[in-house]
Amino acid sequence: MKSLLKKYTETSLILRIVIGMIIGLCLALIVPNIEVIGMLGSIFVGALKATAPMLVFFLVMSAISHHKQGQKTNMSRIIVLYILSTFLAAAAAVVVSFLFPTTLVLTSAAQDVAPPSGIGEVLKTLVMNIVDNPVNALVNANYIGILFWALLIGFAFKGFASDNTKDVVSNISKAFGTIVRWIINCAPFGILGLMYKTVSETGIQALLGYGRLILILVGTMLLMALVINPIMVFINTRKNPYPLVFKCLKDSGLTAFFTRSSAANIPVNMELCEELGLDEDTYSVSIPLGATINMAGASVTITVLALAAAHTLGINVDAPSAIILSVLAAVSACGASGVSGGSLLLIPLACSLFGISNDVAMQVVGVGFIIGVIQDSCETALNSSSDVLFTATAEFNQWRKQGKEIVYNWKKKTNK
Numbered sequence: 001m002k003s004l005l006k007k008y009t010e011t012s013l014i015l016r017i018v019i020g021m022i023i024g025l026c027l028a029l030i031v032p033n034i035e036v037i038g039m040l041g042s043i044f045v046g047a048l049k050a051t052a053p054m055l056v057f058f059l060v061m062s063a064i065s066h067h068k069q070g071q072k073t074n075m076s077r078i079i080v081l082y083i084l085s086t087f088l089a090a091a092a093a094v095v096v097s098f099l100f101p102t103t104l105v106l107t108s109a110a111q112d113v114a115p116p117s118g119i120g121e122v123l124k125t126l127v128m129n130i131v132d133n134p135v136n137a138l139v140n141a142n143y144i145g146i147l148f149w150a151l152l153i154g155f156a157f158k159g160f161a162s163d164n165t166k167d168v169v170s171n172i173s174k175a176f177g178t179i180v181r182w183i184i185n186c187a188p189f190g191i192l193g194l195m196y197k198t199v200s201e202t203g204i205q206a207l208l209g210y211g212r213l214i215l216i217l218v219g220t221m222l223l224m225a226l227v228i229n230p231i232m233v234f235i236n237t238r239k240n241p242y243p244l245v246f247k248c249l250k251d252s253g254l255t256a257f258f259t260r261s262s263a264a265n266i267p268v269n270m271e272l273c274e275e276l277g278l279d280e281d282t283y284s285v286s287i288p289l290g291a292t293i294n295m296a297g298a299s300v301t302i303t304v305l306a307l308a309a310a311h312t313l314g315i316n317v318d319a320p321s322a323i324i325l326s327v328l329a330a331v332s333a334c335g336a337s338g339v340s341g342g343s344l345l346l347i348p349l350a351c352s353l354f355g356i357s358n359d360v361a362m363q364v365v366g367v368g369f370i371i372g373v374i375q376d377s378c379e380t381a382l383n384s385s386s387d388v389l390f391t392a393t394a395e396f397n398q399w400r401k402q403g404k405e406i407v408y409n410w411k412k413k414t415n416k
Contacts, residue, residue: 009185017258020188024195038197044190045261047183052263053141055180056288057150058173059266063284064154065166073282074394081232081390082294083334088232089224089296090329093303094322096220102213102304103312104367143263143292150288177267184259184268191258198373210371213308217375220300221382225249229386236397243408244392248272253385257377262291265384272388283391290387295333297379298343301368302329306350309364315354325353343379344368 008016027037129137130148137145157166226245233241251272256265266287273283303325310317317325332346347368348361368375396406 013185013187014254014258016188017191020190020192021195024192025199027192028196028199032200034196038193038200040189040193041191041195041197042193044183044186044193047186048180048259048261048264049141051176051179051183052261052266053138053143053146055173055176055266056143056263056291057138057146058169058176059270060147060150060285060288061154061157062166062170062173063281064151065157065161065169066281073279073285074391074398075282075286077236077394077397078282078286078390079289079293081236081393082290083330085224085229085232085296085386085390086294086299086333087326087330088228089220089299090303090326090333092223092228093220093300093329094307094326096216096223097304097307097311098317098322100212100216101311102216102308104210104213104308104364141263143288147288147292177270180264180267184255184264187258194373210367213304213367214371214374216308217300217304217371218378220304221297221378224296224300225253225382225385229389233389233393236393237400237406239396239406244276245389247276247408248385248389248392249381251275252388253381256384257381260376260380262380262384262387263288265380266291269384269388273391276388276392278392278395282395283388286391286394287387290390291384293334294383294387294390295343296386297382298346299329299333300382301343301375301379302332302346302350305344305347305364305368306353309347309351309356309361310354313356313360315356317354321353325350328353344372 024037027034129142129145132140132142132145134145134149136142137149157169230241230245233244252265252269255268256262259265269287269290270283273287274280306325306329307317329350332349333343344365347365348356348358351361351364352358399406
């Protein structure tokens with residue numbers, strides 16, 4: 001048993017996950033609707049949801065409490081990069097949607113969910129989630145509230161707590177990081193269950209029917225990952241961005257693609273930041289923050305599906321409306337963590353800009369649920385990998401200003 005377990009852990013995680021996907025697909029086609037197999041996916045997702053909030057809470061609290069007075073961080077530049085990337089993602093989605101207009105076969109699959117009524121409600125929900133009861137925030141995985149209370153408690157600890165107390169908090173955060181890594185090591189079984197359940201319930205035909213829409217969504221996210229983000233990196237570092245871009249996509253994006261959780265991918269991103277030689281005082285805060293507000297992928301989803309709805313109904317979208325949509329999608333995406341259902345439930349808000357009724361908009365949300373197995377995976381991969389990318393970019397920018405040479409000399413990542 002030990003030798004088998006050792007061989008399992010030494011095999012590439014991505015290879016194990018791909019094998020799990022193939023087995024799940026084959027089982028769904030041969031013996032569909034066996035509840036026990038689908039439960040593997042539910043157990044995997046449930047375990048991630050249970051541990052990720054605690055990890056974020058103790059991680060941020062530890063980072064703030066250990067921060068020494070006078071230590072410089074690059075948080076302001078990182079936050080600007082996060083927000084700018086989210087807006088540019090919406091703008092790119094507008095351009096791509098104009099070049100390749102898409103129409104939808106609407107569905108009624110989302111009639112039982114309620115979207116926010118307007119941007120005011122999104123912002124109100126966001127503010128109320130910030131000041132949510134800390135225990136309630138942990139129970140409901142309200143990450144914006146978790147961040148707020150972790151910051152406050154961290155600053156309080158920084159002022160009076162002993163070094164031993166701070167070390168206890170740090171050790172707890174490391175323990176939860178280790179637990180999340182254990183869960184991610186079980187990802188092949190979870191992905192097997194998720195693939196089985198998705199194909200059993202919706203069928204491959206449902207995904208093929210929205211092939212053009214999926215191509216537009218994935219293509220726009222690839223445009224962000226391989227063109228726009230590298231340009232932002234180059235402007236800040238004056239160095240070929242692609243070694244860093246591909247490193248982040250390979251070591252962070254691939255894992256996030258399969259786990260479909262930016263919060264659960266935090267330990268992977270922290271390990272990658274350490275491997276890149278970044279400042280722990282910066283990335284221990286910027287990575288959890290990015291998992292909450294760095295939402296370029298969500299911005300793409302909201303924009304593309306809103307414009308697809310407009311094209312379906314024959315609504316002409318002019319340039320000023322497109323600009324307003326880009327701003328609205330970016331703001332909404334940053335507030336997605338404050339809305340149950342994430343980016344998909346913010347689509348009606350964007351649709352309202354064009355006078356599209358809520359009934360039709362919710363049918364568009366139903367389409368989003370159908371393609372979610374691909375849309376959500378790509379969205380999370382873009383969001384999570386760019387957390388590390390922009391954290392590294394901000395620090396490399398500081399190195400450049402200080403006259404230090406930026407050398408991509410990271411060692412080959414080992415499988416853990």
